[in-house]
Amino acid sequence: xxxxxxxxxxxxxxxxxxxxxxxxxxxxxxxxxxxEKAADQAAVDAMRRExxxxxxxxxxxxxxxxxxxxxxxxxxxxVGTGKGPKVDIALDPLEGTTLTAKSMANxxxxxxxxxxxxxxxxxxxxxDKIAIGGGYPQGVVDLDAKPADNxxxxxxxxxxxxxxxTACILDRPRHAELIRAVRESGARIALISxxxxxxxxxxxxxxxxxxxxxxxxxxPEGVLAAAALRCIGGQMQGRLVTQSDEQKARAAxxxxxxxxxxxxxxxxxxxxxxxxxxxxxxxxxxxxxRHVPKGITTHSVVxxxxxxxxxxxKALHPSIEKFES
Numbered sequence: 001x002x003x004x005x006x007x008x009x010x011x012x013x014x015x016x017x018x019x020x021x022x023x024x025x026x027x028x029x030x031x032x033x034x035x036e037k038a039a040d041q042a043a044v045d046a047m048r049r050e051x052x053x054x055x056x057x058x059x060x061x062x063x064x065x066x067x068x069x070x071x072x073x074x075x076x077x078x079v080g081t082g083k084g085p086k087v088d089i090a091l092d093p094l095e096g097t098t099l100t101a102k103s104m105a106n107x108x109x110x111x112x113x114x115x116x117x118x119x120x121x122x123x124x125x126x127x128d129k130i131a132i133g134g135g136y137p138q139g140v141v142d143l144d145a146k147p148a149d150n151x152x153x154x155x156x157x158x159x160x161x162x163x164x165x166t167a168c169i170l171d172r173p174r175h176a177e178l179i180r181a182v183r184e185s186g187a188r189i190a191l192i193s194x195x196x197x198x199x200x201x202x203x204x205x206x207x208x209x210x211x212x213x214x215x216x217x218x219x220p221e222g223v224l225a226a227a228a229l230r231c232i233g234g235q236m237q238g239r240l241v242t243q244s245d246e247q248k249a250r251a252a253x254x255x256x257x258x259x260x261x262x263x264x265x266x267x268x269x270x271x272x273x274x275x276x277x278x279x280x281x282x283x284x285x286x287x288x289x290r291h292v293p294k295g296i297t298t299h300s301v302v303x304x305x306x307x308x309x310x311x312x313x314k315a316l317h318p319s320i321e322k323f324e325s
Contacts, residue, residue, distance in 0.1 A: 008113070023109035024109040029042065037097070056084040059086075062224065063091070088113070090224050108283065110277045114270075123240070123254055128238065129237070131200045131225065136235065143239060166210055166211050168212070171193055174216060219238070222236075222268065242259055274302065277301055
């Protein structure tokens with residue numbers, strides 16, 4: 001009988017929640033103040049401090065901020081005490097910097113951790129994405145199919161009319177044709193200004209009324225979303241969009257050789273994966289940070305692929321000093 005693979009320590013699930021909690025709380029102090037970079041910097045600094053006390057030998061493989069020179073936990077940075085297992089880390093300390101600066105919905109602190117070599121090393125370019133929740137036949141939608149065909153196929157698999165399908169799409173000029181095609185199919189569209197990790201995960205939660213995510217967003221966010229779907233259930237495909245020789249060179253440096261490759265969810269996030277997120281502002285999935293008479297409340301989700309466990313964690317923290325120290 002083959003030995004059971006150990007995978008990641010289950011203790012890391014709650015440890016990662018503490019990491020996202022700290023980033024969410026400190027960035028929330030700047031919600032609505034109009035300073036995106038200050039909010040991002042607060043989240044980055046908080047997440048780095050918490051990661052560096054974990055007993056892991058961690059390497060950041062998905063960082064943030066290359067395009068706009070925002071504060072970074074940079075790709076290749078080593079985190080943790082170095083005493084534990086070798087792990088890949090994908091993170092967005094503040095998913096939704098603009099959302100936070102404007103105190104809008106769906107800002108989160110997000111982190112995924114996987115066994116070393118398990119996460120796609122995606123450059124900070126764009127990615128074409130399509131994602132749906134769990135419970136459907138494999139391959140019911142496809143990145144290369146026409147939008148209307150995907151809507152009809154998903155509606156058939158769900159047993160509803162296409163008019164009952166809602167697609168989540170980033171509100172960008174580049175999506176004008178996609179939006180037209182989806183509306184002509186009869187489906188509804190929920191347009192979002194930012195936060196496509198939340199948009200992808202929303203497909204898995206019935207209360208959001210989102211059935212499918214479509215369109216082009218950040219490649220790092222695509223890997224983080226794939227990590228979440230590996231844990232919670234769903235299907236996702238992505239293809240890198242490289243618009244210049246410099247972007248192709250950066251992707252090649254990370255090991256990408258086929259720039260037309262359609263990545264399946266399992267290729268973007270394999271092995272044992274833990275995903276954690278804490279709400280900064282109220283959103284589809286998570287409540288934002290609350291300041292209450294007894295302290296601060298946080299609302300987080302943490303999930304693990306090897307067990308399929310999804311924990312929704314509401315916590316009361318007695319004081320802000322704990323997070324600022």
